[in-house]
Amino acid sequence: MHSFIFHRATSLADAAKLLKQAEDPRLLAGGQTLIAAMKLRLVAPTELVDLSGVAELAGIRREGASLVIGASVRHSEVAASDLVRKSIPALAALAGGIGDRMVRNRGTLGGSVANNDPAADYPAALLALDATVHTDRRVIAAADFFRGMYETALESGEIITAVHFAVPQAAAYEKFPNPASRYALVGVFVARTDTGVRVAVTGAGPGVFRQAAMEQALSRHFAVASLDPVEVPAETLNTDMHASAAYRAHLVRVGAQRAVARIA
Amino acid sequence: MLVKLSLSVNGKPVSAEVEGRTLLVDFLREHLRLTGTHVGCDTAQCGACTVHIDGMAVKSCNLLAVQAEGASVLTIEGVAPAEGELHPMQEAFRQHHGLQCGFCTPGMVMSALDLVKQHPDPSEEEVRAGLDGNLCRCTGYQNIVAAIRAGARALHG
Ligand SMILES: Cc1cc2nc3c(=O)[nH]c(=O)nc-3n(C[C@H](O)[C@H](O)[C@H](O)COP(=O)(O)OP(=O)(O)OC[C@H]3O[C@@H](n4cnc5c(N)ncnc54)[C@H](O)[C@@H]3O)c2cc1C
Ligand code: FES
Numbered sequence A: 001m002h003s004f005i006f007h008r009a010t011s012l013a014d015a016a017k018l019l020k021q022a023e024d025p026r027l028l029a030g031g032q033t034l035i036a037a038m039k040l041r042l043v044a045p046t047e048l049v050d051l052s053g054v055a056e057l058a059g060i061r062r063e064g065a066s067l068v069i070g071a072s073v074r075h076s077e078v079a080a081s082d083l084v085r086k087s088i089p090a091l092a093a094l095a096g097g098i099g100d101r102m103v104r105n106r107g108t109l110g111g112s113v114a115n116n117d118p119a120a121d122y123p124a125a126l127l128a129l130d131a132t133v134h135t136d137r138r139v140i141a142a143a144d145f146f147r148g149m150y151e152t153a154l155e156s157g158e159i160i161t162a163v164h165f166a167v168p169q170a171a172a173y174e175k176f177p178n179p180a181s182r183y184a185l186v187g188v189f190v191a192r193t194d195t196g197v198r199v200a201v202t203g204a205g206p207g208v209f210r211q212a213a214m215e216q217a218l219s220r221h222f223a224v225a226s227l228d229p230v231e232v233p234a235e236t237l238n239t240d241m242h243a244s245a246a247y248r249a250h251l252v253r254v255g256a257q258r259a260v261a262r263i264a
Numbered sequence B: 001m002l003v004k005l006s007l008s009v010n011g012k013p014v015s016a017e018v019e020g021r022t023l024l025v026d027f028l029r030e031h032l033r034l035t036g037t038h039v040g041c042d043t044a045q046c047g048a049c050t051v052h053i054d055g056m057a058v059k060s061c062n063l064l065a066v067q068a069e070g071a072s073v074l075t076i077e078g079v080a081p082a083e084g085e086l087h088p089m090q091e092a093f094r095q096h097h098g099l100q101c102g103f104c105t106p107g108m109v110m111s112a113l114d115l116v117k118q119h120p121d122p123s124e125e126e127v128r129a130g131l132d133g134n135l136c137r138c139t140g141y142q143n144i145v146a147a148i149r150a151g152a153r154a155l156h157g
């Protein structure tokens, strides 16, 4: 990897200042994606700003009808948190299924969301649970935040501080992991909320998306059989060495069926 | 630019100056000559480089040494209770023939020690799921799973 200047930010304001002063900086959270990318020289920042010492990004708490998880919270913390397990058990299960034990012990919510890998798990939860991404500048709805492959609404130098998840009546996440990488070949997050049913799909297409036809069918009648007549078009889905678009479309249906069966 | 680093490795305080880009695994192997931590893939896939940071298993090939600032790092060299003795988990690997070439073993043991903290008496399924991040090219895993279950019983039984 290319050499760089390393900074340890001491506060959110300090991190923002360091980003502003640097030529081509990057934030460092768990490093589980960034360090691999730097080793491959896919990215070569001149400066790294480490967020691990920024207290404002830590912690999990309930705020009214929302579950708030700090950007620096690691996947293993979310999986083990009593508060998450009680409020949104599907989210704890999702975090517990990311990668492997060692990746979960380092990788963070903020890093995963900022990276917006098209096969990452968290984006499905954010979209299905109508979450908002809080940054040091503003609040962004999940629907506006994810912008296709590896692209987000984040501006240069903007720092995610936390994600606010609306606590649903019930939810379930069903993932078909790629057996080698553990990323989602297809992941389907189904949430039953006061305003209707939301179904978000990751891994299948160029970015996370909502399956509107399934949502309508399930909002009318929440049952596995409601999904039978719903068409899952394969045209917009990915074909790669792991699976064809048609197979992914099939997995979207099976994933949704299993998730609904677990809730109903 | 060199960065000052101080941490504890296997219970001993360590201070050094490293480049920001020095990987934790390279710091352990090259600077401290703790070569029990192996590099199998260098791409965060195989788990041979697994060490503990503050009690949690991590892949040291996918971390910068400076990310371990102030932390307590445990490597395979630090698990045995005394010189010439084996940790109960290491002993279980020996007894159950949980290794052939031994290349993956340090990572397997470090991962297993984290796993049994979470599951003091793990089922076969829990061990297999818990080893998602560790690859072995020799054993077919059968005896590794048996060793970890026996090691857990020896530790907690
Ligand atoms: C072997 C392996 C398997 C994996 N399997 C899965 C899986 O199954 N599912 C899954 O979803 N993911 C998986 N991952 C990815 C993992 O979840 C990463 O932890 C995650 O993508 C990035 O989080 P991080 O904290 O490590 O971020 P980093 O790697 O430190 O950063 C990632 C990017 O986010 C930016 N960033 C970090 N924090 C912030 C912030 N607060 N505000 C703004 N930008 C920020 C960084 O600048 C960088 O560009 C896997 C990774 C590995 C190595
Ligand atoms: S060498 Fe680190 S995971 Fe393979």
Ligand code: FES
Binding pocket: B098, B099, B100, B101, B102, B103, B104, B105, B135, B136, B137, B138, B139
């Ligand atoms: S014993 Fe040879 S790689 Fe596992």
